[in-house]
Amino acid sequence: MYKLLGDLRGYLKWQDITTDSMIFRMHNIFTTVLLLTFSLIITATQYVGNPIACIVESGLRKNAINTFCWITSTFTMPDAFNRQVGKEVAHPGIGNDFNDESARKYYTYYQWVCFVLFFQAIMCYVPQWLWNTWENGLMRSIVMGMNHQLCDEKEKLKKKSVMMNYIMKHRTTHISYVYRYYACEAICLLNILLQLYCMNRFFDGEFMGYGLRVLQYADKPQEERVDPMVYIFPRVTKCIFHKIGPSGSVQKHDSLCILPLNIVNEKTYIFIWFWYLILTVLLVGLLAYRAAIIFAPAIRPRLMHLAARGTSKETCRSVSRKTDLGDWWLLYCLGTNLDSIMYREILQELAKKLGDQNSQVVA
Structure with a gap:
């Protein structure tokens, strides 16, 4: 695991020339590394252990059922989350559906999580890539290594003269420089809002209030508690597998499936929820600050x-x-x-x- 994540440290190295703000780097660099780390951890977990383990009847191949339930989907019964575990239901959300398919809540996201996180990481890096392309090393060329304080006095005076000549000669030509950078910061906010919307759709409208429900969970009475992390990322689900019997009739096999990967998913997305909330507030404040610089x-x-x-x-x-x-x-x-x-x-x-x-x- 250390070797797997070690290469990501290069993205967090200190920059000797800075042309952007700390909030800009928090979105483009830290968030990108964070999402890539989560994606690699989830992927590595699939390699280390089986992401799904189903309890099957005798005569059925366990590996076949596990594969089928993983690549299709599993489900729970939403009304069964409010029932007492161990007496009314076997596990949270596991109850009899009485052949009412419309009452089932299907989970189809889990095999896509690592890919979605990777795509989110790419989208977070897009503003940095745009700015690097537009900036094209201009600040580094102007500084000419004078940020290191290693040149002698004569060379320093010469470089300062070159810098002054550039500033005077290219006056009023940097307006696109600043507006392109501000546009990249606006793209950061747009990206966060778009990702929040997409994650909410990805989890069937359950993500927007996920963090708040987790915070409110401990304050609710015991008999009214429904763990929001278990509701969105259930540890045990149901899966139905149909098989042709000896007489040619269709046989229905109902299996319980344990999803150990959801233990990682629920912690991953609660962290993402709070981090994206912090980034949204910071980026809104940053854009208000940029507007003040422009108009005041x-x-x-x-x-x-x-x-x-x-x-x-x-x-x-x-x-x-x-x-x-x-x-x-x-x-x-x-x-x-x-x-x-x-x-x-x-x-x-x-x-x-x-x-x-x-x-x-x-x-």
Whole structure:
């Protein structure tokens, strides 16, 4: 198992150049690794042990019944979850259906869980792939290795001069840079909402309230308790297998099937439910914050002052006032990738050059 999951550690390595936010990485990197880990664990569990074990009558091949029930579907009786186990029913949800097929609740998802988790992981990585394609190493090219503080003073001055020349020469050309990044953050929120909807459909409308029902489960009276994890991910289900008898008539065999894999599934999806809820709240707050940056330019100098430790507020106001949103965002990102002293010097020199040129403000 360690070797199976060891290769995923490479996705969590520290980035020496950052062009995105922590919440953006939580969605694209951490969530992707998390979902891939769950998918591999569930897949490995199938290899380590049998994901289904059915109790069959004598004369029937157990392996054949196990395979049949796994690739088709099993079912429970929803009304049997409210009955007393050991007296009225053998297991939660296991009762007599009296040949009423409409009263059965079928479970067809379990053989698809590992594939769905893998697909979800791919969808979570799409915004990161888009941003990497659009960004194309621009920030790394501008920084030129000055985030490591290993170059001598002469080389540092030369690189700073090259950086200043780039900023002045390419003014007002970075508006697509910032809007593409903000679009990627919006795609993250859209992806989370779409995945929540799809998971809810995947579990027949039971997923949206799954976490809340788990939290409320302990507060309910004992006689009214129905474990939501057992209801959505039952440990024991029923399966009907039809066979041709010696006389040519159709024989019906009713089997109980144990689903040990659902012990993993129920823990996996309760964690996903809470994690996606946290991500949704964080992403909504992040997009509101981005909207404030776009439509309230007055907050930009304050944000730049927080990023440029030791730089005067007047310098930050001067630079923010004489740059458009794209150039401001590029300078703001430089603050997370450069030494604070170097960053302060660049802002001071830039404010001086912009003042000398009497630049026009582009809102």
